[in-house]
Amino acid sequence: MNKGLQRIYMLPYALWIVLFVVAPIALVLYYSFFDITGHFTLSNYKSFFSSTYLTLTISSFWYALLITFFALLVSYPTAYLLTKTKHKQLWLLLIIIPSWINLLLKTYAFIGLMGLYGPLNAFLEAIGIGKQQILFTDFSFVFVSVYIFIPFMILPIFNALDKLNPALIDSSRDLGASSWTTFRRVIWPLTLNGVKSGVQVVFIPALSLFMITRLIAGNKVITLGTAIEQQFLVTQNWGMGSTIAVFLILFMFIVMVITGGSDKGASVNEKNK
Amino acid sequence: MKRINNLQKLYLIAVFIILYAPIFYLIFYSFNSGGGMSHFESFTWEHYAAVFEDKRLIIIVLNTVIIALLSALLSTAIGVLGAMAIHFMRNKGMRNAVLSLNTILIVSPDVIIGASFLILFTMIGVKLGFASVLISHIAFSIPIVVIMVLPKLQEMSSSLIDAALDLGASRRDVVTRVILPFIQPGIFAGFFLALTYSLDDFAVTFFVTGNGFSTLSVEIYSMARAGITLTINALSGLIFVITVILVLGYYAISNRTKMPLTGVKK
Numbered sequence: 245m246n247k248g249l250q251r252i253y254m255l256p257y258a259l260w261i262v263l264f265v266v267a268p269i270a271l272v273l274y275y276s277f278f279d280i281t282g283h284f285t286l287s288n289y290k291s292f293f294s295s296t297y298l299t300l301t302i303s304s305f306w307y308a309l310l311i312t313f314f315a316l317l318v319s320y321p322t323a324y325l326l327t328k329t330k331h332k333q334l335w336l337l338l339i340i341i342p343s344w345i346n347l348l349l350k351t352y353a354f355i356g357l358m359g360l361y362g363p364l365n366a367f368l369e370a371i372g373i374g375k376q377q378i379l380f381t382d383f384s385f386v387f388v389s390v391y392i393f394i395p396f397m398i399l400p401i402f403n404a405l406d407k408l409n410p411a412l413i414d415s416s417r418d419l420g421a422s423s424w425t426t427f428r429r430v431i432w433p434l435t436l437n438g439v440k441s442g443v444q445v446v447f448i449p450a451l452s453l454f455m456i457t458r459l460i461a462g463n464k465v466i467t468l469g470t471a472i473e474q475q476f477l478v479t480q481n482w483g484m485g486s487t488i489a490v491f492l493i494l495f496m497f498i499v500m501v502i503t504g505g506s507d508k509g510a511s512v513n514e515k516n517k
Numbered sequence: 518m519k520r521i522n523n524l525q526k527l528y529l530i531a532v533f534i535i536l537y538a539p540i541f542y543l544i545f546y547s548f549n550s551g552g553g554m555s556h557f558e559s560f561t562w563e564h565y566a567a568v569f570e571d572k573r574l575i576i577i578v579l580n581t582v583i584i585a586l587l588s589a590l591l592s593t594a595i596g597v598l599g600a601m602a603i604h605f606m607r608n609k610g611m612r613n614a615v616l617s618l619n620t621i622l623i624v625s626p627d628v629i630i631g632a633s634f635l636i637l638f639t640m641i642g643v644k645l646g647f648a649s650v651l652i653s654h655i656a657f658s659i660p661i662v663v664i665m666v667l668p669k670l671q672e673m674s675s676s677l678i679d680a681a682l683d684l685g686a687s688r689r690d691v692v693t694r695v696i697l698p699f700i701q702p703g704i705f706a707g708f709f710l711a712l713t714y715s716l717d718d719f720a721v722t723f724f725v726t727g728n729g730f731s732t733l734s735v736e737i738y739s740m741a742r743a744g745i746t747l748t749i750n751a752l753s754g755l756i757f758v759i760t761v762i763l764v765l766g767y768y769a770i771s772n773r774t775k776m777p778l779t780g781v782k783k
Contacts, residue, residue: 257599264656265618268633275636322532328521342536344760348719348737349753353539356554356745394536452626455719459741469628476632476724489629500624
């Protein structure tokens with residue numbers, strides 16, 4: 245359409261891009277070169293590559309991987325079965341509703357559920373295992389995180405499975421493929437994009453969780469997110485915090501490239517429909 | 518299509534139970550007259566009464582709602598303009614660049630958004646509090662609105678605009694009488710998503726809120742860190758009811774607006 249009109253539209257949105265997308269990233273990068281006293285330095289980067297931060301990064305990745313893996317393990321069958329139910333949109337809505345309840349409340353619920361006198365321990369005692377310290381362990385951290393992320397993982401996978409042409413599955417079966425082969429060679433490749441976007445919406449936030457680590461893991465687990473929060477709000481060392489943030493942004497881009505790089509597959513899917 | 522068997526049904530039911538158990542657990546103990554979340558003594562409304570008597574808490578709830586409504590409104594306005602700007606962009610490379618910039622804030626971890634906004638606000642001298650929280654919420658909601666509105670714009674055939682122009686409509690008329698009515702469902706969806714993002718946000722707010730100002734999420738966090746108080750349970754009961762009403766309202770609206778998709782209303 246005409247250009248004059250376009251310019252007026254552009255203004256607030258362009259301003260937003262400059263102020264809240266470009267400037268914050270630039271500022272984080274800028275701050276990462278300053279130490280706590282405000283002197284220009286590369287020491288933040290040096291200390292990031294020290295053993296403390298490297299272990300932290302690796303353990304953070306490990307937890308994020310675990311969380312993503314278990315979320316996928318639970319979500320894929322759930323999404324698959326959901327597409328087979330009668331009122332699938334209604335069931336999907338019921339899956340989504342818990343994700344609309346404030347995150348903090350759900351986390352808080354687990355403090356009670358997993359507490360020493362909570363129902364989970366009462367159950368363990370009843371079946372003869374006896375009371376266990378569940379809260380403030382890595383198990384509780386992974387469990388609660390998986391719980392939080394399941395709906396976000398189910399949604400893209402459900403959409404991918406829902407778009408899948410059932411005739412493809414029928415023809416695969418007619419041609420003599422077993423259910424496992426059908427799944428491995430037909431269903432899984434065609435829904436891989438849904439899985440990828442699910443992994444993307446789980447893995448990146450899982451790297452940067454800090455509220456759940458504080459409330460559920462009791463500082464036993466430290467993620468990149470916890471470290472950033474610590475540096476910014478507790479020790480007030482914005483330079484170090486920014487350095488960790490720079491690396492987190494870097495990891496984010498890498499994950500995005502890995503999980504987002506196959507738009508071709510998606511367009512093939514569209515054509516198949 | 519094959520129906521699901523009993524074992525598979527059991528699996529689905531188990532997932533549903535796990536998803537809902539913590540929420541109902543919270544609500545169940547909100548009626549407990551005992552102090553904690555382990556022994557149910559007897560039924561009481563006292564924790565609900567405590568919520569309504571706590572003036573500070575009510576102010577925080579009001580703050581949260583005001584921030585959510587204002588940020589959703591403003592981000593919807595800016596987001597719709599942005600979506601139109603992207604849609605009518607001729608240069609494809611430029612368009613893709615803007616689209617990628619748009620997605621950055623959607624995929625960025627909250628911690629990064631919070632930390633970088635904190636730097637930004639201290640640099641340009643915005644006082645931490647209501648203003649900084651509102652601005653951040655608007656900022657992280659805009660890209661979601663754009664994402665919701667853009668597909669609707671792409672659905673719209675450009676001949677509609679040409680026809681309106683040929684029939685003598687001014688550019689303003691084209692926007693207000695042709696484009697906006699057509700993309701209305703997308704605008705609603707964007708508004709609702711922005712609303713829920715704002716209501717649900719914890720991490721960003723946690724970074725940019727000063728000492729004097731607090732939203733519900735931040736308040737629950739500090740209460741939960743101090744230990745179990747059944748006031749939080751009562752609050753979550755109320756929030757659950759409101760959320761369900763909102764979800765149902767959203768679906769009612771989105772179902773109603775689905776019907777007149779084929780033509781321009783009015």
